Amino acid sequence: MNNNDIDKEFEGIIKPIIDNKEFRKLKSVAHHGISRFDHSLRVAYFSYKISKILHLNYKETTEAALLHDFFVDEVEEENSLMKLRRHPNHAVNNASKYFDLTDRQKDIIKTHMFPITFTPPKYIESWIVDIVDDFSAIYEKYYSLKKEMRAATSFMLILLVNIIRMR
Numbered sequence: 001m002n003n004n005d006i007d008k009e010f011e012g013i014i015k016p017i018i019d020n021k022e023f024r025k026l027k028s029v030a031h032h033g034i035s036r037f038d039h040s041l042r043v044a045y046f047s048y049k050i051s052k053i054l055h056l057n058y059k060e061t062t063e064a065a066l067l068h069d070f071f072v073d074e075v076e077e078e079n080s081l082m083k084l085r086r087h088p089n090h091a092v093n094n095a096s097k098y099f100d101l102t103d104r105q106k107d108i109i110k111t112h113m114f115p116i117t118f119t120p121p122k123y124i125e126s127w128i129v130d131i132v133d134d135f136s137a138i139y140e141k142y143y144s145l146k147k148e149m150r151a152a153t154s155f156m157l158i159l160l161v162n163i164i165r166m167r
């Protein structure tokens with residue numbers, strides 16, 4: 001399978017979801033400085049790549065990764081930590097309204113915020129989406145910073161690494 005075939009396969013898996021009218025509303029929801037649609041697409045793409053390389057259930061993983069933050073109406077919570085904890089269940093309930101989810105897919109969506117949420121993932125595919133989501137969020141937040149802030153953050157990180165190395 002060459003790169004072109006891989007991308008075609010990925011596009012085939014995500015098509016029924018990204019063609020869904022409700023899901024497309026995520027294009028206008030801001031998330032980490034981009035849209036929640038673009039964030040979900042990034043998490044789905046890297047989860048697809050990793051789960052395929054590891055010969056896991058990559059179709060289910062890709063679909064669930066795409067749906068991991070699928071909700072348009074915000075979670076009403078008193079503080080942002082509670083929102084971080086509650087939104088995976090909110091996403092599972094919402095995604096179940098539009099798509100038939102397997103147990104593995106429900107677990108992927110429900111546990112994508114572990115350890116902020118307390119129940120650990122049951123499947124290796126859930127761990128993959130959890131970790132890919134974390135790296136995507138860090139990357140997106142970093143690139144959403146203004147140039148000066150990015151430079152300052154990079155400087156602080158380099159300084160921190162050097163302090164640790166000197167100890």
Ligand SMILES: [Fe+2]
Pocket residue numbers: 068069087088112113
């Ligand atoms: Fe999330």
Ligand SMILES: [Fe+2]
Pocket residue numbers: 039043068069133
């Ligand atoms: Fe996310």
